[in-house]
Amino acid sequence: MKHTDYHDVTLEKFAGEGAKGAGIRWLVGERDGAENFAMRMIELEPGGHSPCHSHPGEHEIFVWRGSGELMVDGKNYILEPGIAAFVPEGIEHQFRNPGEQTLEFICVIPLNK
Amino acid sequence: MKHTDYHDVTLEKFAGEGAKGAGIRWLVGERDGAENFAMRMIELEPGGHSPCHSHPGEHEIFVWRGSGELMVDGKNYILEPGIAAFVPEGIEHQFRNPGEQTLEFICVIPLNK
Numbered sequence: 197m198k199h200t201d202y203h204d205v206t207l208e209k210f211a212g213e214g215a216k217g218a219g220i221r222w223l224v225g226e227r228d229g230a231e232n233f234a235m236r237m238i239e240l241e242p243g244g245h246s247p248c249h250s251h252p253g254e255h256e257i258f259v260w261r262g263s264g265e266l267m268v269d270g271k272n273y274i275l276e277p278g279i280a281a282f283v284p285e286g287i288e289h290q291f292r293n294p295g296e297q298t299l300e301f302i303c304v305i306p307l308n309k
Numbered sequence: 310m311k312h313t314d315y316h317d318v319t320l321e322k323f324a325g326e327g328a329k330g331a332g333i334r335w336l337v338g339e340r341d342g343a344e345n346f347a348m349r350m351i352e353l354e355p356g357g358h359s360p361c362h363s364h365p366g367e368h369e370i371f372v373w374r375g376s377g378e379l380m381v382d383g384k385n386y387i388l389e390p391g392i393a394a395f396v397p398e399g400i401e402h403q404f405r406n407p408g409e410q411t412l413e414f415i416c417v418i419p420l421n422k
Contacts, residue, residue: 197381197382197394197395197396197397197400198393198394198395199379199386199392199393199394199395200392200393200394201391201392201393202371202391202392202393203391205393223369223371223393224369224393224394224395228395229395229397230367230369230395231367232345232346232367232419232421233345233346233369233417233419234369235369235371235393235417237393254343254344254345256336256337256343256346256347256348256417258315258336258348258371258373258415260371260373266312268310269310273312278314278315278316279312279313279314279315280311280312280313280314280315280318280336280337280348280350281310281311281312281313281337282310282311282312282337282341282342282343283310284310284342287310302371302415304346304348304369304417306345306346308345
């Protein structure tokens with residue numbers, strides 16, 4: 197059992213290649229006993245972005261705060277609070293924040309890939 | 310790929326035994342191509358609750374709107390926007406909304422259990 201305000205989970209810098217102004221909070225993960233999937237809060241500062249990449253393992257996302265855009269396979273989709281999205285595995289994608297407020301979204305990934 | 314405002318996903322009545330004033334929106338599930346886990350938005354009307362039950366399959370939750378409480382193994386935890394929680398499988402739990410506003414929370418479950 198875990199119960200926490202997400203602000204109390206450490207915001208770790210995401211320093212992977214191609215990332216800028218990106219951070220991650222592991223809300224529920226392996227260290228909490230989760231075995232199948234993990235829930236993270238991703239934060240992108242204004243002007244920030246994730247790497248543009250593809251990988252095994254899908255994303256299920258839900259936007260919490262701010263706005264931005266999600267590029268999937270060359271198409272852009274708007275991100276704003278209340279938007280849910282599914283990015284299947286193996287498809288090129290990138291999260292970007294061209295706005296003036298931090299973009300925060302829930303991103304769930306499988307733990308077995 | 311799926312991209313939607315969560316309001317555009319049908320709110321289905323959750324009519325299981327022990328549930329009251331409960332609804333569910335399948336934001337990402339098997340019909341969208343998800344194979345490992347599903348993201349749902351659960352809604353509990355004021356005075357509503359989920360069944361008090363245990364089952365295989367964990368919950369990873371994140372509160373979006375409203376407030377309420379989560380009982381896990383006889384202990385009560387507050388639910389309000391920004392709270393994340395992990396309910397391991399096989400533990401008795403119940404979501405309740407004693408408040409005056411609809412409680413809405415993301416609830417992710419495995420699809421293989």
